[in-house]
Amino acid sequence: xxxxxxxxxxxxxxxxxxxxxxxxxxxxxxxRYHDKHPFHRLLHGGRLDRDQVRAWALNRYCYQEAVPRKDxxxxxxxxxxxxxxEWIHRIHDHDGLGEEAGGIxxxxxxxxxxxxxxxxxxxxxxxxxxxxxAVEAYVRFVVEQPLVVAVASSLTELFAPAIHRERxxxxxxxxxxxxxxxxxxxxxxxxxxxxxxxFALNFIKTNARTRAEQDACVDAVRFKCDxxxxxxxxxxxxxVTPGITPPxxxxxxxATD
Amino acid sequence: xxxxxxxxxxxxxxxxxxxxxxxxxxxxxxxRYHDKHPFHRLLHGGRLDRDQVRAWALNRYCYQEAVPRKDxxxxxxxxxxxxxxEWIHRIHDHDGLGEEAGGIxxxxxxxxxxxxxxxxxxxxxxxxxxxxxAVEAYVRFVVEQPLVVAVASSLTELFAPAIHRERxxxxxxxxxxxxxxxxxxxxxxxxxxxxxxxFALNFIKTNARTRAEQDACVDAVRFKCDxxxxxxxxxxxxxVTPGITPPxxxxxxxATD
Numbered sequence: 022x023x024x025x026x027x028x029x030x031x032x033x034x035x036x037x038x039x040x041x042x043x044x045x046x047x048x049x050x051x052x053r054y055h056d057k058h059p060f061h062r063l064l065h066g067g068r069l070d071r072d073q074v075r076a077w078a079l080n081r082y083c084y085q086e087a088v089p090r091k092d093x094x095x096x097x098x099x100x101x102x103x104x105x106x107e108w109i110h111r112i113h114d115h116d117g118l119g120e121e122a123g124g125i126x127x128x129x130x131x132x133x134x135x136x137x138x139x140x141x142x143x144x145x146x147x148x149x150x151x152x153x154x155a156v157e158a159y160v161r162f163v164v165e166q167p168l169v170v171a172v173a174s175s176l177t178e179l180f181a182p183a184i185h186r187e188r189x190x191x192x193x194x195x196x197x198x199x200x201x202x203x204x205x206x207x208x209x210x211x212x213x214x215x216x217x218x219x220f221a222l223n224f225i226k227t228n229a230r231t232r233a234e235q236d237a238c239v240d241a242v243r244f245k246c247d248x249x250x251x252x253x254x255x256x257x258x259x260x261v262t263p264g265i266t267p268p269x270x271x272x273x274x275x276a277t278d
Numbered sequence: 279x280x281x282x283x284x285x286x287x288x289x290x291x292x293x294x295x296x297x298x299x300x301x302x303x304x305x306x307x308x309x310r311y312h313d314k315h316p317f318h319r320l321l322h323g324g325r326l327d328r329d330q331v332r333a334w335a336l337n338r339y340c341y342q343e344a345v346p347r348k349d350x351x352x353x354x355x356x357x358x359x360x361x362x363x364e365w366i367h368r369i370h371d372h373d374g375l376g377e378e379a380g381g382i383x384x385x386x387x388x389x390x391x392x393x394x395x396x397x398x399x400x401x402x403x404x405x406x407x408x409x410x411x412a413v414e415a416y417v418r419f420v421v422e423q424p425l426v427v428a429v430a431s432s433l434t435e436l437f438a439p440a441i442h443r444e445r446x447x448x449x450x451x452x453x454x455x456x457x458x459x460x461x462x463x464x465x466x467x468x469x470x471x472x473x474x475x476x477f478a479l480n481f482i483k484t485n486a487r488t489r490a491e492q493d494a495c496v497d498a499v500r501f502k503c504d505x506x507x508x509x510x511x512x513x514x515x516x517x518v519t520p521g522i523t524p525p526x527x528x529x530x531x532x533a534t535d
Contacts, residue, residue: 086357090354090357091354094350096350096369097347097348097350097351097354100347100400102373102382105346106375109373112366116362116366117363118363118366125359143357145357160354
């Protein structure tokens with residue numbers, strides 16, 4: 022036995038218990054979920070003007086639009102039919118199915134209320150490059166990472182209901198250009214997100230078996246928080262302080278068609 | 279003007295008319311669809327034994343199972359919500375939705391009838407490597423090619439109803455181990471394939487605008503025919519003549535669990 026090597030230095034670290042694993046996932050929300058970003062405090066507190074809210078809504082459209090593509094990318098990698106059948110309802114939630122129009126349509130009701138043309142919003146022409154890079158990084162992450170880690174990256178949904186409730190009440194109270202119809206997207210997500218995060222949390226508890234896999238899942242939630250945070254950084258930089266707007270991006274008073 | 283260059287040598291080739299484009303697509307079927315493969319003649323003519331039919335069914339499972347992943351990969355690349363909403367029913371057709379079990383389940387009813395365990399079939403352990411390489415090449419093609427070319431690669435469905443009708447009648451007439459329930463997959467596809475190929479044909483006629491794009495679409499159908507043909511070549515080589523079965527692949531009388 023080589024006594025210069027500390028005992029256990031090369032030992033496999035023990036997996037966390039399911040409860041400790043869940044606590045580590047949840048701790049990421051407390052550490053870096055985008056509810057803590059100054060831009061959200063401005064948004065929910067009524068301290069943005071209509072153009073700043075428009076900038077937020079049309080950039081966030083890119084994220085909304087990436088989510089069903091991210092979920093399809095996930096399904097494209099899954100050989101387990103039951104898992105595909107479970108996951109596909111996430112695409113239905115966003116794209117709709119048959120008569121149900123879906124969450125992206127509800128998002129466009131919000132951008133309608135803000136006076137933005139649908140062609141302009143869905144073209145993503147006015148969105149900040151940093152927004153598009155961030156959301157496409159999320160799609161790539163789900164393509165490239167192990168499936169359990171890809172599932173873990175959805176778990177920011179654990180933290181979403183609180184921010185959605187705050188957003189609904191804050192935006193309704195503070196902006197006369199936002200009404201009940203315009204916040205329908207968030208109201209629906211209050212039901213959808215807990216169902217989805219419950220499934221995903223159970224999935225990673227079952228399938229992340231080693232400590233290394235568990236750590237990668239916790240890192241995936243950090244990564245996803247970064248994807249969300251980076252979008253608000255870009256908005257804040259372009260439309261609040263210092264207000265440096267990249268060429269081609271939406272400008273207050275500029276063309277939106 | 280340089281007279282040493284033939285007139286029109288560098289000119290853009292004119293696009294085909296919609297009818298000529300469709301005819302070029304359909305001509306690929308006459309040229310190389312897998313209905314012409316000797317293995318299919320053996321299969322439909324009742325000249326395979328039960329183990330050879332089992333080998334076909336468990337290899338073809340890999341193709342069935344790749345199709346919804348291929349369709350999800352396609353959706354993951356589509357920014358047009360209406361196109362995603364249209365395409366997603368292809369995933370439902372194979373994976374089912376809610377109460378509807380879907381085409382893969384119907385395929386497993388066939389492999390049940392052949393006495394293969396579901397675990398063995400869905401594990402893909404006994405499938406030929408060439409089968410798996412071919413079907414995954416199809417998934418990659420749809421990930422990597424322009425969307426209109428990816429759509430075109432689905433158009434072997436134009437040629438499918440004829441082979442499905444031949445297969446239903448041939449297998450029912452010739453094999454006492456195949457009954458109506460076991461061929462339910464093919465019966466359902468008789469309705470699904472024409473609807474899907476009609477949409478896809480219309481899509482490529484609208485969206486392949488240059489001759490180069492049209493040529494790439496025709497090549498995509500050739501590629502897809504190659505994917506189907508290669509699977510039968512591998513089956514024929516392993517289970518008919520010369521009967522060289524790769525290590526690990528299903529063997530008549532061997533373990534299937």
